[in-house]
Amino acid sequence: MSKSFDVVVIGAGPAGYVAAIRAAQHGLKVACIDEWKNHDGKNAFGGTCLNAGCIPSKALLESSELYHRAAHEFKKHGIRVSEPTMDIAAMQKRKAGIVRQLTGGIAGLLKANKIEGLVGHGKLLAGKQVEFTPVDGKPETINAKHVILATGSTPIELKVAPWTDGSIVDSWGALEFDAVPKTLGVVGAGVIGLELGSVWARLGAKVTILEAMDDFLSMADRDVARVAAKEFKSQGLDIKLGAKVTAAKAGSKGVKVDYDDKDGKQSMTVEKLVVAVGRRPFTDGLLADNAGIDTDERGFIKVDDECRTSVPGVYAVGDCVRGPMLAHKGSEEGVMAADLIAGEVAELNYDVIPSVIYTSPEIAWVGKTEDEVKKSGREYKTGSFPFAASGRAKAMEQTAGMVKIVSAVDDDEVLGVHIVGPMAGELISEAVLAMEFSASTEDIQRTVHAHPSLTEAMHEAALAVDNRALNY
Ligand code: FAD
Numbered sequence: 001m002s003k004s005f006d007v008v009v010i011g012a013g014p015a016g017y018v019a020a021i022r023a024a025q026h027g028l029k030v031a032c033i034d035e036w037k038n039h040d041g042k043n044a045f046g047g048t049c050l051n052a053g054c055i056p057s058k059a060l061l062e063s064s065e066l067y068h069r070a071a072h073e074f075k076k077h078g079i080r081v082s083e084p085t086m087d088i089a090a091m092q093k094r095k096a097g098i099v100r101q102l103t104g105g106i107a108g109l110l111k112a113n114k115i116e117g118l119v120g121h122g123k124l125l126a127g128k129q130v131e132f133t134p135v136d137g138k139p140e141t142i143n144a145k146h147v148i149l150a151t152g153s154t155p156i157e158l159k160v161a162p163w164t165d166g167s168i169v170d171s172w173g174a175l176e177f178d179a180v181p182k183t184l185g186v187v188g189a190g191v192i193g194l195e196l197g198s199v200w201a202r203l204g205a206k207v208t209i210l211e212a213m214d215d216f217l218s219m220a221d222r223d224v225a226r227v228a229a230k231e232f233k234s235q236g237l238d239i240k241l242g243a244k245v246t247a248a249k250a251g252s253k254g255v256k257v258d259y260d261d262k263d264g265k266q267s268m269t270v271e272k273l274v275v276a277v278g279r280r281p282f283t284d285g286l287l288a289d290n291a292g293i294d295t296d297e298r299g300f301i302k303v304d305d306e307c308r309t310s311v312p313g314v315y316a317v318g319d320c321v322r323g324p325m326l327a328h329k330g331s332e333e334g335v336m337a338a339d340l341i342a343g344e345v346a347e348l349n350y351d352v353i354p355s356v357i358y359t360s361p362e363i364a365w366v367g368k369t370e371d372e373v374k375k376s377g378r379e380y381k382t383g384s385f386p387f388a389a390s391g392r393a394k395a396m397e398q399t400a401g402m403v404k405i406v407s408a409v410d411d412d413e414v415l416g417v418h419i420v421g422p423m424a425g426e427l428i429s430e431a432v433l434a435m436e437f438s439a440s441t442e443d444i445q446r447t448v449h450a451h452p453s454l455t456e457a458m459h460e461a462a463l464a465v466d467n468r469a470l471n472y
Contacts, residue, residue, distance in 0.1 A: 014047060052171070383466070
């Protein structure tokens, strides 16, 4: 007899495993299917985020940042050390250890919550049945009262620059280099391209980033993008805007990359090329022809605001549906879907999802940019505070950047907060919470912030919105 579950989740990335845990917390009988295989051939839960995305990239960003600071900043603090050297194998081993611990932790969490973790492929059939094919096993059919699809996304391959083992790689490949390339090309100056470019540039690679768009970080506030561009340039990252790659081919001398820019046809040769031009929803082999699930023209599974698909009882969450491709967005959708299945009222505020770029300085924002507010026609006011005027930032020797707040004139509501500077990814949480509770700018102004802390920059930026900054 085939197995039956209250909820079957397909995909154990941050969207899927979190959905499974929340469903189990409701006392539901849950199975979570995942087929992820690492380069060593071993299966692991955790999806892109834990195995090939958020976590390994942050591990390498931390190592490379420490190396860079040891080489360039220690002297300023009076710390005298001989020239630091980088042991790439040790750096990669540390990263792999973190990934192993965290992915093993997910397996433990599933077990602790009495979720059946099924390693293999899941396919949605008609009538909320799921075909599960274990790794090296025969397909079996599972009955589900509810299904949550959480199959994530995969890197987009450029036809003109096809993956070439070890030379033209995706973001996962760029996390696995066993030596610092002398020259590195990156196609795409988005979040992933900038983070990976930063890692290898800090370790000594000469990095050139080719970006097809004319605007740098078009999704970010213009003031923040301007500061970030200046900082990256001073770090030696060569970011070429309006540069469209027309061909890339690996040869004996490296990868030859042809691109067009405003001056015409250009060419460069690099040791390795990372293609980071975005990700597409991954639904390969997921849906039987008669499953009844609608997808859009870009392949995203169509869902409503509550992540319901076109089939009653089937939800879809995370990167495989519309919205920003971010782990925390997927996790919160997973929680919402599981709560709704359990009969609770649940919703997700899509207007208040923070974005972070873990470069140095970090970049983080939530809500609308100044341009977006301007376009909306609502009267607004802005205030900013530079980290150069923050005592804590000075003590940290990290004074680049600022906090900028955009607020409404009519009711003083905070509409957007944009940060470029130290720990921006942590600082943004205060803004997220404030906006989630529809805080006014005055609410932040009248909130006590610890001294000396980077959070004072948020406080001062809120004061600056009404021309009342105290320390600038
Ligand atoms: P995934 O994490 O992709 O998980 C989907 C899982 O489903 C996978 O394990 C896959 O094997 C499995 N699967 C797919 N189809 C099937 C099937 N039919 N049967 C069984 N299993 C299946 N986001 C952030 O928020 N912060 C960051 O700092 C950040 N850094 C990133 C850095 C890099 C280099 C990359 C590539 C991404 C980064 N992201 C970051 C994005 C983040 O990784 C994704 O948004 C997140 O992983 C999406 O979660 P998900 O659960 O929807 O999908």
